[in-house]
Each structure stands twice: as structure tokens, then as C-alpha cells.
Amino acid sequence: MSAGGPLRSVGSMIEATELTKRYGGRNAVDKLSFTVRPGRVTGFLGPNGAGKSTTMRLILGLDTPTAGRVTVGGKRYADLRAPLRTVGSLLDAKGVHGGRSAHQHLAALAASNGIPGRRVDDVLDLVGLPADTARTRTKGFSLGMGQRLGIAAALIGDPEVLILDEPVNGLDTEGIRWIRGLMKSLAAQGRTVFLSSHLMSEMELTADHLIVIGRGRLIADTTMRDFIRTNSRSHTLVRSPEPEKLRALLEARGWGVRLDPGGGWRVDGTDATAIGDLARDHGLAVHELTPAHSTLEEVYTALAGDSAEYRAGEAASGKEAVR
Amino acid sequence: MTNDIIGARAGFRQALAAEWIKFRSVRSTVWTTAATAVVPIAGAVFVAATGSLQDDDTVIGxxxxxxxxxxxxxxxxxxxxxxxxxxxxxxxxxIAANPGRATVVAAKATLVAGLLYVIALVSCSLAVLAGDALLPARYATGEPLPALFGIAGSFAVAGLLGLAVGTLVRHSAGAVTTVIGLLLLPSLFGPLFGDARRWIAGLSPTAALEKLTQTSDATAEAVGSLGPWPSLWLVAGCTAALLLVAVGALRRRDV
Structure with a gap:
């Protein structure tokens, strides 16, 4: 690993411009433009079938875009001299032959880009795969070991850019924590880290920046902090035996009042103290008064709401749904 | 570390090195290649042991x-x-490691053709030597040289045909069925085509192989009157063309 080595140039951005991929009459990726910058973890968030994997395959030149373009460090992937030196990737389907050992898999990858063979032991060490395990066939690997091998493969060329599709899928908590720490440290070294997930909770803990897509389109491109600030609105839940009277009072103050799905009112624009005082001043009984936040998960679900409906329809055509 | 890999690149030589590691690290390719090497020798010993050779046949055939x-x-x-x-x-x-898809196929083709050529040359030479030692002296020897080089070449061509079909079909069972069909069917169904039989059967790499081994089965009416070497060049040319089609398909398709 180049930990402690010189920090690399900060020029290795992923830039997508009006990127479009059409499968069977439907745009799996639809005029998607975004930039992934070095030095931070960028989360790529969207429900299953939103086009995340397709976008990643487009970046890696595995699929050809129908329109638009995507570059890594200003170059098309296919024009990279030694791709593994610039971009390390872990795709959804791991792409390891079960009959081959981890060591052989990595050795072949290293050879394909003229990377010295001893780098294999370095990355095995880095991801914590023991030497004797690395010599056995990968068929018997647990999900966690397979994922570690996938990350080792991504790191084989000591790349400036990492593209990982759902890296924590199916991992136990220890494995998830390990990947999180690794991603953050790689970003701290000045690398570009781009990882996808369909889980907001995962992103909340790992990503500094968020790109959210649904139905192949960009929904949000913002820092995690801004995303939380703008989207995680708080409200106060209030319940009273005289709801209509209470609502009139609240609205007279100019506060937003919505019906809570569980009964009672959701009040925006104020806090519990003010509502409690107001009710007492007018002699109204209050049976519940609770400050509440809409979670990021809720916000994301709402954002991606119509994208989720799309899934059923996509199952018939999209490549994404097949995987 | 970083400095060590500065000269890294993904070209043909690197692809070939990677393909060689991949080839020898999977059992299926290793064992099938081993079987390819063993079968001709076992065949020679078997024919000699059972005395099943027809009188008009040659030692090499x-x-x-x-x-x-x-x-x-x-x-x-x-x-x-x-x-x-x-x-x-x-x-x-x-493909992510080497986006030059034509380069990847070229590396695979070089490996497959080179390896099969050497293996077939050694194996078939040993088979002929074994037959020569074990078969009764009344059989004509035939002319092992330079035929053995052509025979080895026909193995390389068959391997490339397999690679081309595999690249197009993308599925093991489908590709194996197709390529064996391409090798077998022309001589099986040739007779159905009447006078065209020799043209159809003559297009299979098997025809070139049979002519080169100088077996009595390789009659002009069965596999055409084209000589052994022109026959080999013909199937090599057809295979090269199919391989180009396969490369075109791979470059066009999403993987």
C-alpha cells in the first residue's frame, strides 16, 4: 500500500456527462451528469434497479453508452494505459472463477497490467486474507472472504480511483466496519472513492458526499451534511381530545399542520414548548407532545418513491434486474 | 511501491502472461489439455493391441x-x-483489466494455438513412434514428415475454432456442442448432399487432419480431392475469418 507514500495528484475525477444507456426501449441510465472528486468517499445511492450498476459498468467501459460520455482523470476508461493502476473496481457479480485460488486470481490480474507479482502478497495482507486461505480454491470462500478478495483485486494496482458496487452487501458487522474504515482511509490518502448502496443507513456512516439516483436520473448531488440539513426536517407530534380547535390555534400562529398517520397533528415551524404553552393558554388538554425527526431513511424512501414502483416494470427488460 | 509500478501497462504481452496464469490455474482446461495429449498415444497402442488396422492403411494413419x-x-x-x-x-x-478486447482475444488465440500445436506435435509424434514399434511390419509406413507439422497445425486450428465459437456463443455447453458439431457434422451429413459432399465435408478441420494422417478413410469422394496442405490452409482461413467475426462481436457487445 502506498500509505505513507507520496500523495497522488488530485486530478483523478470521475466525470459523467449526459450519460445515457438504453436497454430494451427503456433508459436504464438517463442523461446522468455528475462528478466524483478525490479525497472523499462519494456514496452512490438509489433503490435496486435505479441504474447504479449500469452506471458503474459504463464508467469501466464494459457497457457502451447509448449517448453521453464518462471519463476517469479526463480519459475514457478504454484509453487508460494500465487501467488497474488508475481504477480499481469491485462489481456486483464478483468475477472470480471458483476453481482458481485467490492468489492465482490476483496474480493473473497483476500480470495483465504488468504489475509486479509481489504486489499480490501486499494486497492479500492488506485485506487480511491469510496466505494458506489464499492458496485454496475460492469456491469454498465465505461471502466475507469473497468480498475481501474482491477488494484485494480492486487494490492490486494501487489505484487512484476506487469504484465499488454494493461492497458491504451480505457482510457481517465486523466486515462492514472494516470496509467502512478502509474506504475512509483510502479517501484520506487523496484517492477517489465511489461506492454504491441501496441503503441510506450505510451511506450515512461512510460517505462524505452523496449522489442519489432513481430511474436512471439524478435526484440529488450534495454533501452528506447538506443532505441531512435540507432533508431531515424535524416536527412535533401533538395529540389532543379537541383536535380541530387545536389546529385552528396552531394555524393562526402560522405553523404548518399535517395529519400524522398515527393520529394527531404533525406541527412544523415551532417546538414542543411553544405548542404546550399555547394549549395551556387556551385551556386545551394535550395528551401527547413529542419532538420527532423524519429519518434520512424516510427522506430517501420518499425521494426514491417513484423509482421503487419502477422496479416491477423493469424486471421484464433491464439487465440490472437480471443480476 | 508506487514507483515500482510506474512502467505498468496493459498490452499484448501482459495479456498473454495473464492468460497463461488463468489457463493453468483451472482444472477443466488443464485436464482437457492433458486428455488431448494422451488420447493419440493411447489410440496408437490400442490399434496395435487389437490388430484392428485395415490392410490398405498406413502406420501413420x-x-x-x-x-x-x-x-x-x-x-x-x-x-x-x-x-x-x-x-x-x-x-x-x-475486460476491465484490459479494455483492448481484440488484444485479449489475440492473447487467448496465441496461447491456445501455440500450446495445442506443441502438445499435438509431441503427442502425435510419440503416437506414430509407438505405432511404428508395435504394428506388424507388413503395413506401409506412410510419410510422417512433414505431415506431423500439419497435423499439429490442425489441432491449433481446431482450438482457434473453439475460441471463436466460444466467444460468439459465450456459454460452455452451447459452445462445446456447436464446435463439435462443426467438426463432426460435415462428414456425417456430407453424404446427404450428393455431389456436394466433398465440398461440405472438406471444410471441416477434421478433413484436413484425416488427409494429413494419410488414413484410408480420407478418400477424395468423402472429403474432397484438395491435397492435405491446401485443405489445412482452407480450414485455417475459414477459422481466421470466424475469429475476426468473434472479435467484432466482442467489441460491439456489452460484457
Whole structure:
């Protein structure tokens, strides 16, 4: 690993411009433009079938875009001299032959880009795969070991850019924590880290920046902090035996009042103290008064709401749904 | 570390090195290749032991009776070098590591053709030597040289045909069935085509192999009157054309 080595140039951005991929009459990726910058973890968030994997395959030149373009460090992937030196990737389907050992898999990858063979032991060490395990066939690997091998493969060329599709899928908590720490440290070294997930909770803990897509389109491109600030609105839940009277009072103050799905009112624009005082001043009984936040998960679900409906329809055509 | 890999690049030489590691680290390709090497020799010993050779046959033709089977295995080896990648999903890893898809196929083709040529040359030479030692002296020897070089070449061609079909079909079972069909069917169904039989059967790499082994089965009416070497060049040309089509398909398709 180049930990402690010189920090690399900060020029290795992923830039997508009006990127479009059409499968069977439907745009799996639809005029998607975004930039992934070095030095931070960028989360790529969207429900299953939103086009995340397709976008990643487009970046890696595995699929050809129908329109638009995507570059890594200003170059098309296919024009990279030694791709593994610039971009390390872990795709959804791991792409390891079960009959081959981890060591052989990595050795072949290293050879394909003229990377010295001893780098294999370095990355095995880095991801914590023991030497004797690395010599056995990968068929018997647990999900966690397979994922570690996938990350080792991504790191084989000591790349400036990492593209990982759902890296924590199916991992136990220890494995998830390990990947999180690794991603953050790689970003701290000045690398570009781009990882996808369909889980907001995962992103909340790992990503500094968020790109959210649904139905192949960009929904949000913002820092995690801004995303939380703008989207995680708080409200106060209030319940009273005289709801209509209470609502009139609240609205007279100019506060937003919505019906809570569980009964009672959701009040925006104020806090519990003010509502409690107001009710007492007018002699109204209050049976519940609770400050509440809409979670990021809720916000994301709402954002991606119509994208989720799309899934059923996509199952018939999209490549994404097949995987 | 960083400085060590500054000269890194993903070209043909690197692709070939990677393909060689991949080839020898999977059992299916290793064992099928081993079988390709063993079958001709076993065939020579078997024919000598059973005395099943016809009187008008030659030592070289008799010794290489099972070369046709070995050639099919060679075609399967060629197919597996790429269908194994589709089956396991490593094709995406391979193409991501080397986006030059034509380069990847060229590396696979070089490996398959080179390896099968050497293996077939050694194996078939040993088979002929074994036959020569074991068969009764009343059989004509035939002319092993330079025919053995052509025979080895026909194995390389079969391997490349397998690679081309595998690249197009992308599925092990489908590719193996198709390529064995391409090798076998022309001579099986040739007779159905009447006078055209010799043209149809003559297009199979098997025809070139049979002519080169100088077996009595390789009659002009069965596999055409084209000489052994022109026959080999013809199937080599057809295979090269199919390989180009396969490269075109791979470059066009999403992986």
C-alpha cells in the first residue's frame, strides 16, 4: 500500500456527462451528469434497479453508452494505459472463477497490467486474507472472504480511483466496519472513492458526499451534511381530545399542520414548548407532545418513491434486474 | 511501491502472461489439455493391441486413429478459455483489466494455438513412434514428415475454432456442442448432399487432419480431392475469418 507514500495528484475525477444507456426501449441510465472528486468517499445511492450498476459498468467501459460520455482523470476508461493502476473496481457479480485460488486470481490480474507479482502478497495482507486461505480454491470462500478478495483485486494496482458496487452487501458487522474504515482511509490518502448502496443507513456512516439516483436520473448531488440539513426536517407530534380547535390555534400562529398517520397533528415551524404553552393558554388538554425527526431513511424512501414502483416494470427488460 | 509500478501497462504481452496464469490455474482446461495429449498415444497402442488396422492403411494413419477425437478435445480447450470466463463472470474482470478486447482475444488465440500445436506435435509424434514399434511390419509406413507439422497445425486450428465459437456463443455447453458439431457434422451429413459432399465435408478441420494422417478413410469422394496442405490452409482461413467475426462481436457487445 502506498500509505505513507507520496500523495497522488488530485486530478483523478470521475466525470459523467449526459450519460445515457438504453436497454430494451427503456433508459436504464438517463442523461446522468455528475462528478466524483478525490479525497472523499462519494456514496452512490438509489433503490435496486435505479441504474447504479449500469452506471458503474459504463464508467469501466464494459457497457457502451447509448449517448453521453464518462471519463476517469479526463480519459475514457478504454484509453487508460494500465487501467488497474488508475481504477480499481469491485462489481456486483464478483468475477472470480471458483476453481482458481485467490492468489492465482490476483496474480493473473497483476500480470495483465504488468504489475509486479509481489504486489499480490501486499494486497492479500492488506485485506487480511491469510496466505494458506489464499492458496485454496475460492469456491469454498465465505461471502466475507469473497468480498475481501474482491477488494484485494480492486487494490492490486494501487489505484487512484476506487469504484465499488454494493461492497458491504451480505457482510457481517465486523466486515462492514472494516470496509467502512478502509474506504475512509483510502479517501484520506487523496484517492477517489465511489461506492454504491441501496441503503441510506450505510451511506450515512461512510460517505462524505452523496449522489442519489432513481430511474436512471439524478435526484440529488450534495454533501452528506447538506443532505441531512435540507432533508431531515424535524416536527412535533401533538395529540389532543379537541383536535380541530387545536389546529385552528396552531394555524393562526402560522405553523404548518399535517395529519400524522398515527393520529394527531404533525406541527412544523415551532417546538414542543411553544405548542404546550399555547394549549395551556387556551385551556386545551394535550395528551401527547413529542419532538420527532423524519429519518434520512424516510427522506430517501420518499425521494426514491417513484423509482421503487419502477422496479416491477423493469424486471421484464433491464439487465440490472437480471443480476 | 508506487514507483515500482510506474512502467505498468496493459498490452499484448501482459495479456498473454495473464492468460497463461488463468489457463493453468483451472482444472477443466488443464485436464482437457492433458486428455488431448494422451488420447493419440493411447489410440496408437490400442490399434496395435487389437490388430484392428485395415490392410490398405498406413502406420501413420493407423497410429493416429484417435487423433480426430483429440482434435475435438483441442476445440473444447479453445472454447473453454473464453466460456469459462463468461460462466464465472471473470470476463468482466478481464475486460476491465484490459479494455483492448481484440488484444485479449489475440492473447487467448496465441496461447491456445501455440500450446495445442506443441502438445499435438509431441503427442502425435510419440503416437506414430509407438505405432511404428508395435504394428506388424507388413503395413506401409506412410510419410510422417512433414505431415506431423500439419497435423499439429490442425489441432491449433481446431482450438482457434473453439475460441471463436466460444466467444460468439459465450456459454460452455452451447459452445462445446456447436464446435463439435462443426467438426463432426460435415462428414456425417456430407453424404446427404450428393455431389456436394466433398465440398461440405472438406471444410471441416477434421478433413484436413484425416488427409494429413494419410488414413484410408480420407478418400477424395468423402472429403474432397484438395491435397492435405491446401485443405489445412482452407480450414485455417475459414477459422481466421470466424475469429475476426468473434472479435467484432466482442467489441460491439456489452460484457
Amino acid at each position: 493407423g497410429s493416429l486413429t484417435l487423433a480426430v477425437v483429440a482434435q475435438m478435445l483441442a476445440a473444447v480447450v479453445g472454447a473453454m478459455t473464453i466460456t469459462g470466463e463468461y460462466g464465472s463472470g471473470t470476463i468482466r474482470t478481464t
